[in-house]
Amino acid sequence: MSIILLVEQVLNGLQFGVMLFLMAAGLTLIFGVMGLINLAHGSLYMIGAFAAAATAAATGSFVLALMASLVAAAAAGALVELTVIRRLYDRDHLDQVLATFALILIFSEGTRWIFGSFPLFLEVPDYLSGSVTLPGGIEYPRYRLTIIMIGLAIAAGLFALIAKTRLGIQIRAGESDREMIGALGVNIARLYTLVFALGAALAGFAGALIGAIQSVQVGMGEPVLILAFVVIVIGGIGSIKGALVGAILVGLTDTLGGFLLPHLFATFMDASAAMSVGSALAAMSIYILMAGVLLVRPTGLFGGK
């Protein structure tokens, strides 16, 4: 195992983490501000990917496809918030889980109805394909490097939004005391729709970015959703900073665990047994991480109360 391979795996973990952050940021905002558990967040990721694939097929432009994913997911998010989610804020979490689970089924079968059961095609554009040579002779795909940079830029933008803008102040106020900001004359209903649409847009954007290197298919959002929940539990519910740290921790643990554990076991057992024990343990590694974090900090790394 060379140092170049290790650095490449760290970059892969970082890229995975940054993608998880885009999902987890929306999820944690929605949970933090509105107290809502949104299982349908994975569907918004899928909607972004399908909107991007359809737009890319029609226009051939990847930039337009990314914009379409933002618009489609934000619109779907706002629509769902206005028609369904709005009625759930005062209900308990079980009702929210039930209703948003129903939304997953509706979105999945609706997407199948429109686009069919076979995966769609979405391609990395020519100017982002291929690989670049980083200092030290590391060859790394250009597209993944772009994803890391876009993700970090969005993270910076979100921090600025939360810390510096009026909307950010309202979001933070909403997290700490919902009734009070209503009493102060902030239009809560509008704020909720905005936050939900923002979270949806981030998820849809992540779906489009990932759709180009994975497969755009019905149900693609659910595995990511589970990981995003792990991220916000580790990071602390409601905290954007927690989501970023948690996402990168999960990304690195998952990638490096899958890579290093089999090597570790191979030092004292035979290669194919080490492979299967190592990969089984690697599959559990992020959940072990989550359990460990919760033992030490029951509210997550950056969780409040």
Next chain:
Amino acid sequence: MKFRTFATAIGIGVTALAAQAEDVKVGMITTLSGGGAGLGIDVRDGFMLAVKQAARDDIEVVIEDDQRKPDVAVQLADKMIQSEKVDVLTGIIWSNLAMAVIPASVAQGKFYLSPNAGPSLLAGKGCDPNYFNVAWQNDNLHEAAGAYATSAGLANSFILAPNYPAGQDALTGYKRLYEGELAGEIYTKLGQTDYASEIAQIRASGADSVYFFLPGGMGISFLKQYADSGLDIPVVGPAFSFDQGILQAVGEAALGVKNTSQWNKDLDNAANRAFVASFQEEYDRLPSLYASQGFDTANLLMSAMDKADVSDTEAFRAALKEADFASVRGDFEFGPNHHPVQDIYVREVIKEGDVYTNKIIGTALEDHADAYADQCSM
């Protein structure tokens, strides 16, 4: 999510309740929703096309969706056996679901005709007189790939597959007839969609070729990421990652890849030409190997119905064993463990007009039987 299609729905009259003794009721449990739905839909469409073409009034098909979940499949099988009273079960795509359903079904005296999954256990020690596999034993296409790799002079393969029964069968199968060295061997997570880590390891391993078994969306992700990684060592795979349903989603990344299959649309026999043409006419898309397997399964069943009553288990089993039907694969017969003995071909991914598809470039193995037959005693 759940729905059922009676054969009546596609225009075949069935006397529903007053079924006569020789009527056969088929329970099809397959994956029609979620990530792997394309495979189940192809099996179903191939099967129903054969039933429709036969235009017979003594077969009724009940179709249910297993959502690719073993627990759902088991419930559906119980329901079909106990309340629907089906005679024959079929349809399951995935080996983990097959292992959950098939042993229990045949133990209750039902026939099971597998249009896809062929786990090694059911071909060897766990074989059963009432279980017939119409597709292949899981290892078969991988064995063919290993044989092809050896004949193509590949000597240092990096191999990977998901960590589940069919994945383990796959790598075992490849190694059985592959004579070169292994540059590396990885089991990935089932359902994994990001292969950056594996691709980095392939790059570092100095392999001269890559063999992978990643069915469905996993294969699409792998191929797109592989093409984008700048690696250019040749890739070999089984047909599952290069079937008609997913090639369009992979696009150019798949062009030129060699893959092994027991069927292709350009196989030159009358049954296949008619099948490909009628499938396109009926469903407005090219058939995949899954569709061909569904089609063969239905024709096998109907050939047995012509010879024996399903209530006469011994005779019906013997009639199935004869496999007296025109397979779209050409020659087709069952080995002693009720798994196919058949030719397996090497195909290459090409582009025909705007459509990505396969063409046969050679035969990897002739009259190939599986490696587990001698462990089966029945």
